[in-house]
Amino acid sequence: MNKWWGYGLTLALATSLLAGCSGGGKRADPGKTESPSGGSQTKPQDDKGKPVKFSFLIPTTVSSGYHTRIPDLNKDKWVLKLEELTHTDIDLKIMEDSKYGVMFASNEIPDVVGSIGGPGSKSMSGSVESGIFMPLDDLLKTNAPNLMKLIPKAAWDTVTYDGKIYGIPEFLMNPSRRATYIRTDLLEKTGLKPPTTIEEFLDVLRAFKKIGVDTPYQMRENFKYADLVLGAFDVLPYKDQFELVDGKVQPKFFDSENMMKALNVYKTMYDEGLIAKEFATITSTDFTKSLDAGKAGMWSQNASGLVGYRTNVTRAIPEAKIDIIPSPKGPEGKGGYFLYSPVVRTFYINKNVDPERAAGIVQFFDWMVSPEAENFFTFGIEGDTYTKGADGKIDYKFPQTKEEQEEESFRSGTLWAVHDSTYNKLRLELNEDGRATLKAFDEVLSKEGLPGIGFYPELNTFSKYPDLAAPQPDVGPKIIIDHMVKMIYGKEPISDWPKVIDEYLSKGGKEILKEANERWNNKDGAILIENQ
Amino acid sequence: MAAKLERSEQALYTFATRGHRWRFVRKYWPLYVLSIPGILYFLIFRYIPLFGSAIAFQDYNVFKGIKGSEWVGLDNFKRMFQYAEFLPILRNTILIGLYDLVFAFPVPILLALLLNEVRAMLYKRIVQTVVYMPHFLSWVIVGGIVVGVLSPSTGIVNHLLSLFGIEPIYFLGENGFIRTILVGSGIWKDSGWGTIIYLAAIASIHPDLYEAAQMDGASRWRQIRSITIPCIMPTIVILFLLQIGNFLDFGFERVFVFLNPLNSDNGEIIDTYVYRAGLVDRQYSYTTAIGLFKSVVGLLLIVIGNKLSRRVSGEGLY
Numbered sequence: 001m002n003k004w005w006g007y008g009l010t011l012a013l014a015t016s017l018l019a020g021c022s023g024g025g026k027r028a029d030p031g032k033t034e035s036p037s038g039g040s041q042t043k044p045q046d047d048k049g050k051p052v053k054f055s056f057l058i059p060t061t062v063s064s065g066y067h068t069r070i071p072d073l074n075k076d077k078w079v080l081k082l083e084e085l086t087h088t089d090i091d092l093k094i095m096e097d098s099k100y101g102v103m104f105a106s107n108e109i110p111d112v113v114g115s116i117g118g119p120g121s122k123s124m125s126g127s128v129e130s131g132i133f134m135p136l137d138d139l140l141k142t143n144a145p146n147l148m149k150l151i152p153k154a155a156w157d158t159v160t161y162d163g164k165i166y167g168i169p170e171f172l173m174n175p176s177r178r179a180t181y182i183r184t185d186l187l188e189k190t191g192l193k194p195p196t197t198i199e200e201f202l203d204v205l206r207a208f209k210k211i212g213v214d215t216p217y218q219m220r221e222n223f224k225y226a227d228l229v230l231g232a233f234d235v236l237p238y239k240d241q242f243e244l245v246d247g248k249v250q251p252k253f254f255d256s257e258n259m260m261k262a263l264n265v266y267k268t269m270y271d272e273g274l275i276a277k278e279f280a281t282i283t284s285t286d287f288t289k290s291l292d293a294g295k296a297g298m299w300s301q302n303a304s305g306l307v308g309y310r311t312n313v314t315r316a317i318p319e320a321k322i323d324i325i326p327s328p329k330g331p332e333g334k335g336g337y338f339l340y341s342p343v344v345r346t347f348y349i350n351k352n353v354d355p356e357r358a359a360g361i362v363q364f365f366d367w368m369v370s371p372e373a374e375n376f377f378t379f380g381i382e383g384d385t386y387t388k389g390a391d392g393k394i395d396y397k398f399p400q401t402k403e404e405q406e407e408e409s410f411r412s413g414t415l416w417a418v419h420d421s422t423y424n425k426l427r428l429e430l431n432e433d434g435r436a437t438l439k440a441f442d443e444v445l446s447k448e449g450l451p452g453i454g455f456y457p458e459l460n461t462f463s464k465y466p467d468l469a470a471p472q473p474d475v476g477p478k479i480i481i482d483h484m485v486k487m488i489y490g491k492e493p494i495s496d497w498p499k500v501i502d503e504y505l506s507k508g509g510k511e512i513l514k515e516a517n518e519r520w521n522n523k524d525g526a527i528l529i530e531n532q
Numbered sequence: 533m534a535a536k537l538e539r540s541e542q543a544l545y546t547f548a549t550r551g552h553r554w555r556f557v558r559k560y561w562p563l564y565v566l567s568i569p570g571i572l573y574f575l576i577f578r579y580i581p582l583f584g585s586a587i588a589f590q591d592y593n594v595f596k597g598i599k600g601s602e603w604v605g606l607d608n609f610k611r612m613f614q615y616a617e618f619l620p621i622l623r624n625t626i627l628i629g630l631y632d633l634v635f636a637f638p639v640p641i642l643l644a645l646l647l648n649e650v651r652a653m654l655y656k657r658i659v660q661t662v663v664y665m666p667h668f669l670s671w672v673i674v675g676g677i678v679v680g681v682l683s684p685s686t687g688i689v690n691h692l693l694s695l696f697g698i699e700p701i702y703f704l705g706e707n708g709f710i711r712t713i714l715v716g717s718g719i720w721k722d723s724g725w726g727t728i729i730y731l732a733a734i735a736s737i738h739p740d741l742y743e744a745a746q747m748d749g750a751s752r753w754r755q756i757r758s759i760t761i762p763c764i765m766p767t768i769v770i771l772f773l774l775q776i777g778n779f780l781d782f783g784f785e786r787v788f789v790f791l792n793p794l795n796s797d798n799g800e801i802i803d804t805y806v807y808r809a810g811l812v813d814r815q816y817s818y819t820t821a822i823g824l825f826k827s828v829v830g831l832l833l834i835v836i837g838n839k840l841s842r843r844v845s846g847e848g849l850y
Contacts (some may be wrong), residue, residue: 105594125814277702281704349612466808466809
C-alpha cells in the first residue's frame with residue numbers, strides 16, 4: 001500500500017514539475033485557472049478581491065546579507081507584511097546583479113525584474129532592446145499618479161527607450177552624493193580654517209603632515225573616491241561626464257589646460273608626501289582600513305557614510321571629530337564630485353504579464369511612495385521594531401548587531417524598491433549624527449557637484465572600444481587612467497596631455513564622439529544630469 | 533623503458549575472431565561499466581559544449597540564441613588582430629608563459645629530488661607540509677601578501693633594503709618587476725604541490741637499482757643522475773607536454789591581483805584582457821573568438837611538442 005502511495009506522490013510531483021516548466025505560455029491568465037470558485041472577477045486593486053500574484057526579482061551587489069540567511073524568503077516576516085499591506089502575493093527572489101546574464105540566457109524571466117541602473121545597463125544584457133519587457137506609459141498614467149508627480153524628469157528620461165518608458169525607477173532627488181570629509185580636531189590643532197580653494201587645501205595638507213598625520217589626503221587606486229582635485233578643475237573622466245563645448249559634446253578630460261593643472265596638483269601632493277607613495281595599488285580594503293584607523297586627515301566619500309565614520313574612527317581615536325565641509329574650489333569656482341545618475345535601480349514588467357496584473361503591479365510600486373510605506377520600510381512593524389508613544393512619537397529600536405543592521409538594510413534598502421533614495425529622512429532625524437548627515441545633504445551637497453551629459457542606453461561604440469569606455473560609472477577609461485597615473489609618478493611629462501587626447505581619438509575616440517554627438521543632436525537617450 | 537614495452541605489447545594484441553573479442557568484453561565487463569561515467573563526463577561537459585564555440589562566428593544575442601543570432605564570419609577575429617594593444621598583450625602572454633616554463637617548471641623536480649635525499653623522516657614530513665601549504669591559499673590572498681611584503685612604506689623587503697642604505701623601491705609600480713613577481717609568486721605558491729607527482733614517481737623506482745649501484749660504488753650524486761632522473765623522465769616529459777598545452781593559460785586571477793596602470797604595459801595578458809573586454813562588457817562572441825584562438829594555439833603547441841618529444845626521447849602523450 002505504502003509503495004503505491006509513493007508512486008502516486010512521485011507522479012504528482014513530476015506533473016507539477018512539468019506544469020511549472022511549461023507554465024511560461026499559459027501564465028498569461030492565472031486569475032482564471034487558479035481561482036477556486038471561479039467567481040473572483042473583481043479587479044486586483046479591489047481590497048476584497050484576490051491578491052495580485054507575481055514573481056519579483058530584486059538585485060543586490062553582494063552575495064551576503066540578511067536574505068542569504070532566510071531559508072524561504074516568501075515566508076519572511078517583512079515579505080509577508082509587505083504582501084498584507086499591498087494586497088499582493090509575491091514570489092520573491094534576490095540575485096546578484098552581476099549574475100543576470102545567466103538568468104536571461106536561461107530564459108526564465110520573472111514577472112517583475114529589478115536591476116541596478118537604467119535599461120541600457122550591462123546586467124540587462126540588451127533585454128529591453130530585445131522587447132522582453134512591456135512599455136509602461138499608459139499603465140503609469142492610469143495607475144500611478146503619485147509616481148508621475150514625484151519622479152523627476154531626468155529619471156523618467158533615463159528609463160525611456162525608443163520614446164517609451166520601460167521601467168519604474170528608484171530615483172535620486174539630489175544627485176549630489178559625495179562629500180569632502182575632514183578631521184576637525186586635527187584642523188583645530190593646525191590653527192587653520194577649513195580650506196575653500198585648492199591652494200588652501202594644499203596648505204592644510206602640508207600643515208597636517210607637519211603635525212604628524214600619516215596620510216594627509218587619502219588616495220585610492222584609479223582615483224576612485226580620490227577625485228577631489230579632478231572635481232575642482234572639472235575634468236572628471238567618468239561615464240556621465242561629457243560636456244558641451246562650442247555646441248559639441250566631448251568628454252571633460254579634453255580640457256587639456258585644466259587637466260594638466262589638476263595633474264600638477266596631484267604631482268605636488270605626491271612629491272611632498274601628502275598622499276601615499278603607493279597610491280596606485282591602494283585597494284578599497286586598504287582605503288577603508290586606513291580611514292577607520294584614523295590615519296587620514298581629509299578624504300572623499302559618500303555623505304551617507306558620516307554616521308559610520310563618526311562611530312568607527314572614534315573607536316580608534318576617541319578625540320576624533322569628523323565633519324563634512326564644502327569641497328575646495330578650483331580657479332573657475334567649481335568643485336565637488338560627479339552627480340550620480342538620477343536612477344539607482346529600475347523595475348521592469350515582463351511582456352507576458354496580462355494587463356490586469358500589470359496594473360496591480362504598477363499600483364504596488366505607486367504605494368511605495370505613500371506615508372504608510374515610508375513608515376513600514378523605515379521603522380518596520382509596530383510592537384516589533386518600534387513602539388509609538390501616546391503623543392504619536394516613534395521609539396525605534398536601533399539595530400545593534402551586524403545581523404540586525406543587515407535586516408534593517410534588507411527592509412529599508414533592498415525591499416523598498418521605488419522611492420527617493422537620496423536619504424531616509426525619518427530615520428536620520430532620530431539622532432544627532434543622522435541630523436548632521438541631513439544638514440550636510442541640504443546645506444553642502446545641494447550646492448555642489450558637477451553636472452554632465454550621460455547616455456542611456458550606453459553608446460554602442462563603448463563596447464567596441466572597451467579601453468576607451470568607463471568600466472564603472474565612477475572610474476575613467478583605462479587609457480586615460482593609465483596616463484594620469486604615469487604622469488603623477490613622473491614616468492611621462494604632464495605637458496604631454498594633448499598627445500593623450502590624440503591617442504584617445506586615434507584608437508576609436510573619433511567614433512565615440514561621432515555617436516555621442518548624433519545621440520545628443522537627435523535627443524536619443526542623451527541625458528543632462530544636473531542639480532535640481 | 534617499462535612504458536615502451538607495454539605499449540608495443542598492446543599494439544600486438546589482436547583478437548582472432550569476433551567471438552574472442554566478445555568473450556574478452558564479457559570477462560571484464562565491470563571495467564567497461566566503470567568507464568561509462570568518465571566517457572559521459574567528457575561527452576557532456578567537454579565535447580558537446582564545443583559546439584557553443586559557434587558563437588565566435590556570430591554576433592551573439594542571448595535572446596535570439598545560437599540559432600537566431602546573425603553570422604558574421606571572421607569579423608570577431610579580425611577585430612582581435614586589429615586591436616592596437618593586441619601584439620603587446622600577446623607578447624606578454626608568450627613571454628610570461630615562457631618564463632613560467634623555464635623557471636617555474638623545474639622547481640618542483642629539484643624540490644622533489646632534494647626532499648627525497650632527506651634522511652630524517654620527521655623533518656622531511658614537516659618540510660613537505662610547509663611547502664604544500666601555499667597551494668591552498670587563493671590568489672587573492674597570495675596577492676595581498678605579496679603586495680604587503682613588497683610595499684615601499686611598510687613591506688619587509690624594502691625594510692631590509694633600507695638597512696643597506698638602498699632607497700625603497702615601489703616594486704609593483706615598475707614595468708620591469710611585474711613578470712618576475714608573477715612567475716616568482718607562482719613558484720612560491722605551487723611548486724610544493726607540484727612535487728607530489730614526482731615524489732610518487734621516485735617512490736615507485738625499484739630499490740634493487742639503487743642497491744646495485746651502491747655495490748658498484750656509485751655516490752649519491754651519481755645515483756640521482758643515473759637512476760632517479762632517468763626513471764622519472766617519462767613523468768617529467770608528460771607533465772612538460774601538458775604544461776605546453778596550457779602555455780597561453782597563465783591564469784586570470786594571479787595576474788589581475790597584481791595589475792595597475794604602472795605595470796600593465798608588461799603585465800597584461802590575454803586572460804585579463806578577456807576579462808576586461810568580455811565579462812565586464814558582456815561581449816560573448818568577441819571573447820569566445822579570443823578563447824578559441826587560444827585553444828587552437830594550445831592544440832598546435834601540444835601536437836608539435838608531442839612530435840618533437842617522440843623523436844627526441846621516444847616518449848609522448850599519445
